[in-house]
Amino acid sequence: MDKIIIKGGRKLSGNVRVEGAKNAVLPVLAAALLASEGKNVIRDVPNLSDVNTISAVLKSLNAKVEADADNNEVTIDSEDTLFSEAQFEYVRKMRASILVMGPLLARNGFARVALPGGCAIGSRPIDQHLKGFEAMGAEITFGHGFVEAKAENGLKGAKIYLDFPSVGATENIMTAAALAKGTTIIENAAKEPEIVNLANFINEMGGKVVGAGTDSIRIEGVSKLYGTTHHIIPDRIETGTFMVAAAITGGDIIIENAVPEHNAALISKMGEMGVNIVEVDEGVRVYAEYPLKSVDLKTMPHPGFPTDMQSQMMALMLTATGTGVITETVFENRFMHVEEFRRMNGNVKIEGRSVVLEGPSKLQGAEVAATDLRAAAALILAGLAAEGVTRVTELSHLDRGYVNFHQKLEALGAEIERVSSEVKEGKKFTLSN
Numbered sequence: 001m002d003k004i005i006i007k008g009g010r011k012l013s014g015n016v017r018v019e020g021a022k023n024a025v026l027p028v029l030a031a032a033l034l035a036s037e038g039k040n041v042i043r044d045v046p047n048l049s050d051v052n053t054i055s056a057v058l059k060s061l062n063a064k065v066e067a068d069a070d071n072n073e074v075t076i077d078s079e080d081t082l083f084s085e086a087q088f089e090y091v092r093k094m095r096a097s098i099l100v101m102g103p104l105l106a107r108n109g110f111a112r113v114a115l116p117g118g119c120a121i122g123s124r125p126i127d128q129h130l131k132g133f134e135a136m137g138a139e140i141t142f143g144h145g146f147v148e149a150k151a152e153n154g155l156k157g158a159k160i161y162l163d164f165p166s167v168g169a170t171e172n173i174m175t176a177a178a179l180a181k182g183t184t185i186i187e188n189a190a191k192e193p194e195i196v197n198l199a200n201f202i203n204e205m206g207g208k209v210v211g212a213g214t215d216s217i218r219i220e221g222v223s224k225l226y227g228t229t230h231h232i233i234p235d236r237i238e239t240g241t242f243m244v245a246a247a248i249t250g251g252d253i254i255i256e257n258a259v260p261e262h263n264a265a266l267i268s269k270m271g272e273m274g275v276n277i278v279e280v281d282e283g284v285r286v287y288a289e290y291p292l293k294s295v296d297l298k299t300m301p302h303p304g305f306p307t308d309m310q311s312q313m314m315a316l317m318l319t320a321t322g323t324g325v326i327t328e329t330v331f332e333n334r335f336m337h338v339e340e341f342r343r344m345n346g347n348v349k350i351e352g353r354s355v356v357l358e359g360p361s362k363l364q365g366a367e368v369a370a371t372d373l374r375a376a377a378a379l380i381l382a383g384l385a386a387e388g389v390t391r392v393t394e395l396s397h398l399d400r401g402y403v404n405f406h407q408k409l410e411a412l413g414a415e416i417e418r419v420s421s422e423v424k425e426g427k428k429f430t431l432s433n
């Protein structure tokens with residue numbers, strides 16, 4: 001079992017470059033299945049375990065997938081007839097596997113996908129995805145742990161109002177509608193930058209999608225889509241995580257490839273805390289000096305504050321002065337990391353869907369376990385600011401969404417290493433509590 005070991009107290013400085021966005025590449029690789037002629041070449045693909053998982057799903061569906069990890073490129077050839085079933089072994093590993101449902105339904109008129117079930121951050125139902133498919137004429141059935149959608153006479157365009165601007169439902173409905181007969185309108189659609197990225201990709205394949213990035217998306221179905229070359233947008237959550245890394249250490253770093261407009265809510269909140277974030281030619285510069293002051297924040301669908309930055313901001317707020325309240329409105333159970341922060345002497349308690357922080361906490365290094373992807377990053381961030389040594393385990397979560405996270409932090413001056421259980425600790429530097 002790997003662990004990351006951090007000796008806190010170093011200010012970070014220098015430049016770091018963010019990768020292509022995990023949450024943009026997963027729907028794009030699934031949507032590549034829509035092309036029945038020509039190959040799709042996807043560029044700026046991050047080398048993540050989730051990308052390996054979605055690639056395995058595509059292969060299991062009879063697509064040919066070639067990864068060139070050195071050049072961050074994946075090529076997908078989905079010209080042959082596709083199989084219609086996505087197995088539990090993939091969906092269990094990664095919920096985003098459900099995103100093949102829209103493209104399969106569009107291509108084959110049938111899709112059978114293992115039900116994803118809940119995960120560490122909440123129950124995460126898919127009713128809004130299915131409501132969209134049903135409105136387009138699919139019949140939905142459940143059995144033996146699978147959900148099936150069948151549209152024997154093909155999908156028809158429809159007007160769909162989402163109860164909540166679900167990212168996944170918006171993506172799945174967009175891809176299903178791309179090859180449907182007629183026009184589909186998604187109202188109360190998700191507005192995340194990753195939705196715009198997916199709409200651009202569908203259009204590059206020859207589709208007709210307008211309105212992505214607003215709450216009303218219009219998709220005119222076309223009869224065929226063609227392989228193309230597409231670039232993935234930079235990862236706004238990796239960007240945000242490095243913004244917090246600079247701030248929590250009182251450091252000064254430049255994040256290359258960052259797109260500030262994608263992180264407006266985060267930049268505004270960090271600004272309220274006293275962190276300086278300025279646009280520079282390469283991306284953004286982030287610098288901070290203690291003491292930071294605590295704020296209140298509430299996670300919301302984009303352009304609100306992103307739930308995927310909630311745990312990292314909690315780490316930062318632990319080091320800030322005053323009382324802060326974080327309210328999670330997107331997922332019902334995304335506070336598993338709170339107990340781990342308490343093990344690090346964090347003064348934080350859960351009150352319903354909020355946590356209350358009384359700061360600053362004098363963070364102490366401890367052994368902690370990552371409970372989900374962003375919690376993994378947040379615990380490492382807390383370790384950068386803690387007194388003594390922090391050991392973070394359960395790193396499979398981290399590897400889903402961050403490329404070379406500890407190497408990037410080390411290059412910025414952090415005292416950090418990753419060891420596997422077979423290797424003795426303290427290879428690079430002397431670690432003691």
Ligand SMILES: CC(=O)N[C@H]1[C@@H](OP(=O)(O)OP(=O)(O)OC[C@H]2O[C@@H](n3ccc(=O)[nH]c3=O)[C@H](O)[C@@H]2O)O[C@H](CO)[C@@H](O)[C@@H]1O
Nearest residue numbers: 023096124125126127128129166167168169307308330331
């Ligand atoms: C691969 C990917 O892009 N993952 C992101 C995506 O997840 P994902 O697409 O799963 O997130 P959604 O926006 O769909 O989910 C948000 C909320 O809506 C609920 N819901 C969703 C669909 C549905 O049919 N019914 C329903 O009730 C979910 O349980 C959750 O409480 O957006 C989330 C919200 O920004 C991010 O945290 C995830 O990192």
Ligand SMILES: C=C(OP(=O)(O)O)C(=O)O
Nearest residue numbers: 023095096308373374401
């Ligand atoms: C929750 C996340 O991802 P997923 O939806 O893939 O679980 C995330 O990226 O923080």
